[in-house]
Amino acid sequence: MTxxxxxxxxxxxxxxxxxxxxxxxxxxxxxxxxVHAPTVLPAPQALPAAERRRxxxxxxxxxxxxxxAVAHAGADAATLAAVFSSSGGDGQNCDEICRTLAxxxxxxxxxxxxxxxxxxxxxxWGIATGATAACNALCAYDASFGAGLxxxxxxxxxxxxxxxxxxxxxRYPEPLYGARPIPDGFGIALVLAPAPGARPLAxxxxxxxxxxxxxxxxxxxxxLRGAIPAARSLPLLAQLARRAPGRVMIDYLxxxxxxxxxxxxx
Amino acid sequence: xxxxxLASYTATSALGRGLEPTLAALQAQRxxxxxxxxxxxxxxxxxxxxxxxxxxxxxxxxxxxxxxxNRLALLALGQDGFAAAVARSAARHGAARIGVFVGTSTSGxxxxxxxxxxxxxxSGALPPDFRYRGAxxxxxLGAFVQxxxxxxxxxxxxxxACSSSAKVFASAQRAIAAGLIEAAVVGGVDSLCLTTLYxxxxxxxxxxxxxxxxxxxxxxxxxxxxxxxxxLERPAAAAGEDSVLLLGTGESSDAYHMxxxxxxxxGAAAAMRQALAAAGLGAADIDYINLHGTATPSNDAAEAxxxxxxxxxxxxxxxxxxxxxxxxxxxxxxxxxxxxxALRHGFMPGGVNTAAVDAALPVSYLLGNRxxxxxxxxxxxxxxxxxxxxxxxxxxxxxx
Numbered sequence: 001m002t003x004x005x006x007x008x009x010x011x012x013x014x015x016x017x018x019x020x021x022x023x024x025x026x027x028x029x030x031x032x033x034x035v036h037a038p039t040v041l042p043a044p045q046a047l048p049a050a051e052r053r054r055x056x057x058x059x060x061x062x063x064x065x066x067x068x069a070v071a072h073a074g075a076d077a078a079t080l081a082a083v084f085s086s087s088g089g090d091g092q093n094c095d096e097i098c099r100t101l102a103x104x105x106x107x108x109x110x111x112x113x114x115x116x117x118x119x120x121x122x123x124x125w126g127i128a129t130g131a132t133a134a135c136n137a138l139c140a141y142d143a144s145f146g147a148g149l150x151x152x153x154x155x156x157x158x159x160x161x162x163x164x165x166x167x168x169x170x171r172y173p174e175p176l177y178g179a180r181p182i183p184d185g186f187g188i189a190l191v192l193a194p195a196p197g198a199r200p201l202a203x204x205x206x207x208x209x210x211x212x213x214x215x216x217x218x219x220x221x222x223x224l225r226g227a228i229p230a231a232r233s234l235p236l237l238a239q240l241a242r243r244a245p246g247r248v249m250i251d252y253l254x255x256x257x258x259x260x261x262x263x264x265x266x
Numbered sequence: 267x268x269x270x271x272l273a274s275y276t277a278t279s280a281l282g283r284g285l286e287p288t289l290a291a292l293q294a295q296r297x298x299x300x301x302x303x304x305x306x307x308x309x310x311x312x313x314x315x316x317x318x319x320x321x322x323x324x325x326x327x328x329x330x331x332x333x334x335x336n337r338l339a340l341l342a343l344g345q346d347g348f349a350a351a352v353a354r355s356a357a358r359h360g361a362a363r364i365g366v367f368v369g370t371s372t373s374g375x376x377x378x379x380x381x382x383x384x385x386x387x388x389s390g391a392l393p394p395d396f397r398y399r400g401a402x403x404x405x406x407l408g409a410f411v412q413x414x415x416x417x418x419x420x421x422x423x424x425x426x427a428c429s430s431s432a433k434v435f436a437s438a439q440r441a442i443a444a445g446l447i448e449a450a451v452v453g454g455v456d457s458l459c460l461t462t463l464y465x466x467x468x469x470x471x472x473x474x475x476x477x478x479x480x481x482x483x484x485x486x487x488x489x490x491x492x493x494x495x496x497x498l499e500r501p502a503a504a505a506g507e508d509s510v511l512l513l514g515t516g517e518s519s520d521a522y523h524m525x526x527x528x529x530x531x532x533g534a535a536a537a538m539r540q541a542l543a544a545a546g547l548g549a550a551d552i553d554y555i556n557l558h559g560t561a562t563p564s565n566d567a568a569e570a571x572x573x574x575x576x577x578x579x580x581x582x583x584x585x586x587x588x589x590x591x592x593x594x595x596x597x598x599x600x601x602x603x604x605x606x607x608a609l610r611h612g613f614m615p616g617g618v619n620t621a622a623v624d625a626a627l628p629v630s631y632l633l634g635n636r637x638x639x640x641x642x643x644x645x646x647x648x649x650x651x652x653x654x655x656x657x658x659x660x661x662x663x664x665x666x
Contacts, residue, residue, distance in 0.1 A: 001445050051524075088403065089425075094378075101460045102382035113465030114525040114650055117371060118404050118425030123651025126521035132536065134517035135653065136433065137426040139404035147422040151437060154444040175391050176378075179398035208420070208446075253421055 003205035003261070004153035007196040009162065010073025011240065012065040012189035015039055015231065016224065020068055027221075028234070028241035034221055039185040046128035054111050055124055057170040057185055058090045062121035063128055065187035066166045070129075073191035074198065075162065077129035080191070081155060082164040084122040085138040085148030087229040088180060090115060091172035121168065144169070145188070145233045146252035152192050153206050162193035167230040186228040188237070196265070202240060205261035213251040236260055267544045269511040270439055271501040271662070273449075274351030276342055277603040279492035279590045280314030284345030289607050292615045295635060297589045299476040299488050299619075304458045305376075309467055310474045314490025314591025315458060316341070331410040333374030333401035335457040342455070342493035343414055351497055352415050352451055359448040366412045366421035367438040368495075369430025369454035371595035371649075373423075374401030376459035407455055411495075419447050425595065427649030428558075429517075430454055431494070432598025435657055436515035438498050453495030454599035462489055462594060469525060471562050477592070479559035479585035479617055480566050480631045482624040487560045490591020494599035496606075507663025510606040513642065514545025520652025526564055527648065531572030534558075534646065537654035538576040541644065545658040549577045551642050552658070554614045556601045557629070558646040559585020560592050567627060569646065574628030577644070584632040588618035598647035602657055605643045609661040612639050640664075 011021045017037045018024040026032035041060040044052055046067060055063075062084060070077045093115050100108055117123070119137030126135060134155075140147035145167040152165040168187035172180050192204070214235035216222040225234045232251040239248045239262045250258040276284055280298025281291035291298065299312040322341055324332050343349050356364055377397065384393045400406055408423040420441065424433050431454020438450035456462075466472045466489060473486035501511060518540065520533035527533060542548065555577065558569055566585075573583060586604050593600050608614060616634040623631045641664030645657045 004444055004446065087405070094375075097461055097465075098375075098379055098382040101379045101464060102385075106460070106464050108461075108464045108468040110465075110469045110525075113461070113468055116461060116465065117427040117650045119427055119649070119651040119653055120524070122426065122519075122653065123524050126519040126652055127523070130521050132519050132521050132533065134436075135426075135519045136424060136437065136517075137651075137653070139423045139425055140408065140421065141399060141403055141405040144405075147420070150420060150441070150446065151422065154437070154440040154446055157444045158440045175385060176398070176402075178391055179396055179402075255418065256420070 001207060003207050004157050005205050006153055006156045006192040007200045008190060008202045008204055009193050009197050009200060010069040010075065010191035012068030014061055014065050015186040016184045024237060025241040028238040041185060044128060047124060051124065051127055054115065056090045056092050058086060058168060059121045059124045061168045061170060061185045061187035062166050063125060065168060065189035066125060066164055069189035069191050070164060075191050078131050080131060080162055080164045081133040082125060082131060082135045083148050083152045085144045085167045087139060087141055087144040087169050089118045090120060091170060091176055095173045095176055140253060142229045143253040144229045146250055146258045149258060156192050156194050160194045162191060165190045165192060169228050169230045183227050186230045188230055188233045200265045202265055203263040207259050208256045209249060209259040210255055211249050211257060213257050214249045267439055267514060268443060269501060269513050270498045271505055272496045272510045272512060272606055273499050274348050275496040275603050275606055276346035276348040277494035277600050278316060278342040278345060279593060279600055280316060280490050281590055283341060285607065289611060291589065293635065295616055295618050297476055297618045299591055307460060307463050309463060311472045312476045312488045313458060314488060316491055328414060330400040331406060333377045335374045335407060335455055336410045338457045338491060338493045339407060339410060339455040340414060342495060348495055349415060355449050355497060355499060356417060361416055362418040363448040364417050365419045365438060365441050365447040365450040366408055366417055367434040367450055367452045368407050368411055369424045369434050369595045369598065370407045370456050371425060371427050371430060372456060372459050372461055373404045373406050375461050378402045379460045411451060415451060426653040427651055428594050428597055429647045429649035429653040429655040430595035430598060432647035432655035432657055433517060435512055436517055439512065439515060449497065449499035451495060452498055454596035455493040456593055456595040457491045476619045477561035477588055478619045479561040479587055480623055480627060481620040482622045484561045484563060484566060486562055488591045490593045492590060492593035492596040492600040494596060494603045505662055508610050509662045510609050511660045511662050513660050514541040514658035516540025516544060516656045518654045522652050525650050527568040529568055531568035533652055533654045534569055534572035534648055535575050537656040538572060541656035541658045552577055552581055552644050553640045554608060554643040555581055555583035556605050556645040557583050557585040558648045559587055561587060570627035570629045579628040580630055582614050582632050583629050584615055584617040586615055588620060598655060601645045602659065605645050605659045609640050609643060609659060613637050
């Protein structure tokens with residue numbers, strides 16, 4: 001296949017001990033040690049108060065990462081197409097619904113029900129930013145970041161317009177945590193465009209590959225990469241943090257990995 | 267966009283297993299809706315249940331995916347020579363060059379709901395037979411379809427509520443156009459579960475009787491279940507004139523509310539306009555609209571305004587949800603297949619259950635079937651979160 005090519009225009013990041021992309025860039029380039037701390041979820045100020053009260057961790061994660069990337073890119077959120085990808089959606093909400101349905105009452109809250117859709121973050125993103133363009137909501141289990149990246153790039157390549165990609169995962173409460181032990185919230189957002197804007201960060205050439213995925217030299221960060229599907233993006237982020245050209249291999253769906261050729265802009 | 271062929275397609279719903287009973291039911295204007303007797307649900311509503319799903323366990327090789335949703339998927343994959351058509355495509359292009367793009371809203375959540383009744387009384391843990399990856403997770407359907415068909419290309423589940431399996435057509439066509447894959451299995455599967463039955467009930471969006479789309483007295487949806495699939499590939503030179511093409515897709519977001527559309531239907535209108543533009547067509551080129559038509563008062567009103575604004579009030583239109591129920595994440599693919607049947611067999615399916623069309627809605631709503639050599643049709647799918655998708659399908663002979 002020919003490579004799918006896009007210009008990377010902005011990055012947003014939120015994870016354990018990683019408050020934003022500038023912090024993560026210092027950690028991933030080795031200029032600052034990673035200090036583990038629980039992911040801090042900012043209140044989604046962009047939402048009207050009534051909607052803000054109704055949102056759970058995944059929506060807060062996705063909005064925070066998305067808004068950081070859009071601001072970094074100097075883009076207008078209201079005109080961007082978007083791709084949201086998550087391996088599990090809102091686990092807390094799912095737990096509450098399943099407990100209610102297992103009880104003798106079965107009285108679901110209407111808000112809980114409409115928040116249960118996998119595209120809840122995408123829906124709240126539109127309400128928060130006024131974005132009316134195409135918006136997708138994907139899942140590919142552990143490959144959800146890679147699937148989101150491919151969807152975003154095929155949109156950039158075929159529609160010739162910029163796309164915001166947001167991949168995010170949050171912790172399930174018990175008992176689902178026992179079956180799917182994602183330790184904490186992690187959100188990554190990239191603004192990708194068909195041609196470089198005023199301040200491009202890098203050119204990305206993406207192909208499928210069967211070579212093994214890159215790992216991280218820092219053992220604690222490598223553990224994070226393996227534990228949270230959205231954190232499978234870390235080798236790409238580390239390459240971008242080093243501001244150097246190079247090729248990284250991102251986990252995707254067996255037998256495939258995604259090879260990303262990073263041509264960093266000075 | 268460059269047109270793609272629906273080289274093979276199939277649907278299983280409350281109307282029957284596969285195309286033949288589906289066509290027969292549509293031609294007889296028969297509804298598959300019946301009072302709900304599903305699982306332990308005791309709610310005054312009608313549902314479109316597929317009979318016999320529980321009696322068809324998955325083969326041992328696929329046991330890791332065991333759940334009602336994947337059983338329904340396998341039932342559908344076994345109809346109309348669909349799996350064989352995919353195998354031929356895989357032999358031609360390579361199994362690694364065929365993508366899987368499928369939609370679902372609730373995947374195997376039914377089995378999780380049931381497992382929560384059996385939590386360990388001491389530890390609170392889920393029972394040992396609980397399957398997260400193969401059943402609960404939203405991607406379960408994608409992994410299952412890929413495994414069942416022996417494919418090894420890119421795969422993804424789109425889960426944007428009731429637009430899910432319309433949007434798969436858009437994503438798949440982009441992946442083919444970008445050269446990521448040569449062909450794609452697209453489709454949608456959603457099965458009855460307590461979350462949606464009690465959830466829509468809590469929103470007071472469910473009718474107690476069979477749903478009546480666009481009726482002046484419409485009072486809510488009837489939930490159905492379905493599995494529908496299509497094989498999308500570049501049209502073969504030798505394709506007959508009755509073969510069906512995907513000409514255009516349009517997607518938009520309402521940016522308005524999580525569970526209701528803006529009353530002026532602007533998001534729906536944007537998706538419809540985009541689909542027309544992608545197909546290179548004008549309003550006069552559409553012969554029939556398969557409406558989203560859920561039968562809630564506000565959804566149908568907003569869609570009617572959008573249809574009136576984009577296509578005008580004269581294009582014959584109907585919702586087939588009175589026959590199938592609202593198949594949620596499977597509705598887009600199910601109704602695309604119904605459109606393919608309408609194109610191929612030369613008829614417009616009239617809306618079932620609707621008695622008196624709401625005169626306030628600017629739509630030419632069909633109550634009875636009408637024979638017509640259709641050229642091009644539009645199918646609308648709109649979902650929670652303000653996610654809209656419209657598809658334009660055509661008969662190859664009319665498009666050439």
